[in-house]
Amino acid sequence: xxxxxxxxxxxxxxxxxxxxxxxxxxxxxxxxxxxxxxxxxxxxxxxxxxxxxxxxxxxxxxxxxxxxxxxxxxxxxxxxxxxxxxxxxxxxxxxxxxxxxxxxxxxxxxxxxx
Amino acid sequence: xxxxxxxxxxxxxxxxxxxxxxxxxxxxxxxxxxxxxxxxxxxxxxxxxxxxxxxxxxxxxxxxxxxxxxxxxxxxxxxxxxxxxxxxxxxxxxxxxxxxxxxxxxxxxxxxxx
Numbered sequence: 001x002x003x004x005x006x007x008x009x010x011x012x013x014x015x016x017x018x019x020x021x022x023x024x025x026x027x028x029x030x031x032x033x034x035x036x037x038x039x040x041x042x043x044x045x046x047x048x049x050x051x052x053x054x055x056x057x058x059x060x061x062x063x064x065x066x067x068x069x070x071x072x073x074x075x076x077x078x079x080x081x082x083x084x085x086x087x088x089x090x091x092x093x094x095x096x097x098x099x100x101x102x103x104x105x106x107x108x109x110x111x112x113x114x
Numbered sequence: 115x116x117x118x119x120x121x122x123x124x125x126x127x128x129x130x131x132x133x134x135x136x137x138x139x140x141x142x143x144x145x146x147x148x149x150x151x152x153x154x155x156x157x158x159x160x161x162x163x164x165x166x167x168x169x170x171x172x173x174x175x176x177x178x179x180x181x182x183x184x185x186x187x188x189x190x191x192x193x194x195x196x197x198x199x200x201x202x203x204x205x206x207x208x209x210x211x212x213x214x215x216x217x218x219x220x221x222x223x224x225x226x227x228x
Contacts, residue, residue, distance in 0.1 A: 003158070004158075004159075009157065033214065035216065037218075042215075042216075042217050042218070043215065043216040043217070043218060044215060045213070045214045045215050045216075048214060056214060090159075099147070099209065099210070099211050099212070099213070099214065100147070100166075100211070102149070102161055102164055103209075103214075103216070104159075104161060105151065105159035106158070106159065107153075107156065107157035107158045107159065108157060108159075
């Protein structure tokens with residue numbers, strides 16, 4: 001009965017590789033997000049999709065490409081991984097894009113680039 | 115920049131007793147949202163309670179309540195009648211009304227003793 005799930009939970013890979021992280025929500029929400037968490041626990045938004053359409057695209061390297069096949073899924077593909085990409089990536093969803101709407105977070109994916 | 119501080123890395127409480135987790139934050143904004151999230155060993159982030167800054171009344175959700183002191187920039191969580199299932203990491207979080215960035219505190223690990 002998990003609300004927002006992410007796979008994998010841990011990802012260790014070499015520099016230069018390409019990897020994907022998957023996210024699924026079963027809450028019936030319209031909006032999904034990807035956040036990157038830095039060492040100070042600050043979650044910086046990367047992307048947001050509403051009804052499968054990209055609505056937020058922050059200053060993120062082109063190596064990061066989100067994809068939303070349907071409202072319940074938002075995947076994150078990263079090309080040519082760099083050391084600085086090491087972080088915890090959180091997926092979240094909300095009923096709609098308004099800041100007043102509570103976001104529900106997945107468990108995070110810990111990415112380590114060697 | 116907004117910062118969120120949880121000064122208690124660890125707390126413990128006896129089952130059925132009450133415990134209060136502290137959170138302070140720093141912001142120059144007047145309108146924002148505050149949250150407490152619970153992260154059990156499964157690492158799923160579960161929303162416990164939220165508070166809109168414009169509301170003076172403290173939010174309550176069953177056994178969970180907050181003491182929101184806007185002038186003091188304090189947002190503590192009180193858990194009454196603690197249960198074994200309350201054991202988890204608790205994160206305080208801040209969200210601006212202007213964007214989707216979230217800032218989390220470092221977390222407080224709560225242990226519930228039978």
